[in-house]
Ligand code: HEC
């Protein structure tokens with residue numbers, strides 16, 4: 196047999212790849228996967244197509260030991276590369292595992308192809324049998340691995356179907372919130388929405404870091420029942436607009452919806468400004484012109500938007516304090532108040548962490564007219580006012596860079612907010 200030229204190999208490979216490319220394109224389009232997914236798939240398939248097209252070196256059969264000794268290191272390198280690349284492209288860890296599993300299925304495939312034949316093959320049937328076994332083994336391995344992934348648990352699905360309808364009568368506080376969390380999980384909200392560190396994809400906003408709990412119950416209800424009405428910032432593209440299902444009005448009972456909203460109302464972060472936008476193109480409220488404009492309304496106390504809240508009566512509309520002792524927001528060098536025992540020493544206002552802003556404005560400063568506004572006014576207003584206040588010493592139009600988006604809080608951090616009493620009652 197003549198050795199095919201490299202060019203011929205490449206042509207053959209392209210021909211083999213063409214139908215696969217079509218299939219990949221369909222998968223990516225159908226599941227609305229990010230474009231990077233198609234490159235990931237294509238890369239792996241191309242690599243195998245190339246390896247398959249390589250001309251055999253020698254006609255001799257190799258032992259199983261030799262067979263695996265040569266291929267195993269390669270597969271480990273490839274798997275490592277796939278893992279890192281998928282991680283860099285922002286795939287969830289289960290996807291990374293699945294990609295690597297895919298690479299190992301390939302390994303099994305190549306091992307079987309080169310395995311020593313037990314008998315010399317005589318008939319065509321033998322050849323077909325070998326191919327079918329290889330295919331069956333490879334598919335078997337792949338199915339076994341994917342069956343281990345969490346999204347496919349038939350038992351769990353059946354249990355969900357058999358669950359009695361939620362009845363809220365007699366339930367209160369934490370029980371309703373826990374029931375609402377169940378509603379969230381069983382209606383597959385996690386498939387598109389993360390809640391802080393939990394969840395499967397970033398198709399919709401992370402309802403934790405976006406702090407959906409800051410919004411009114413009416414707003415949340417409306418967004419669930421009629422998701423096409425308003426788009427979350429950064430989700431104005433056509434795909435995101437159509438993504439959220441519109442059938443929840445039929446699917447959820449009134450009790451389920453109330454519980455769901457109670458749960459969503461708890462999703463807040465007392466240590467960071469809300470984060471907007473579609474991952475990874477995100478920003479915080481510190482740099483959001485729309486929020487800052489709304490913050491101005493809060494700060495200046497235009498009625499009725501802020502229900503009587505008015506920071507300017509003391510801090511001054513232009514940032515020139517109207518009351519002696521009130522903080523002057525024009526001076527970026529200001530330090531934290533000396534009147535609180537948990538004073539943050541030696542940090543200038545321009546570098547204050549979000550948590551300090553939130554704590555001082557919601558809790559107030561003991562023995563001064565700076566009252567615990569968080570006990571009276573909606574925290575949605577307070578964060579907005581803080582975002583605006585910053586512009587007195589750091590005007591929006593002079594900023595050269597945005598504040599970094601904070602890392603997603605971990606499970607342990609979230610537990611700590613509760614034990615440290617960072618949340619106020621009632622939840623406003
Ligand atoms: C198939 C994906 C998908 C599923 C499933 C889904 N959502 Fe959404 N959701 C989105 C997308 C995308 C957006 C952003 C676009 C928009 O605002 O409509 C969104 C927006 C929202 C918003 C508004 C956010 C805001 O700040 O304006 C809420 C609240 C919400 N979803 C709650 C839920 C709840 C509760 C469930 C489950 C009962 C759910 N979603 C299921 C994709 C989904």
Ligand code: HEC
Nearest residue numbers: 505506509520521522531532555556560563564565580581
């Ligand atoms: C009734 C008057 C009054 C109102 C209204 C008021 N403040 Fe203050 N604020 C003060 C005074 C006085 C201080 C200085 C307290 C001190 O350190 O002695 C202060 C201090 C602050 C500080 C500094 C905290 C620190 O760590 O030193 C911030 C931030 C602040 N106010 C934000 C706001 C915001 C935002 C609003 C509106 C939601 C607001 N204030 C409304 C009187 C007021």
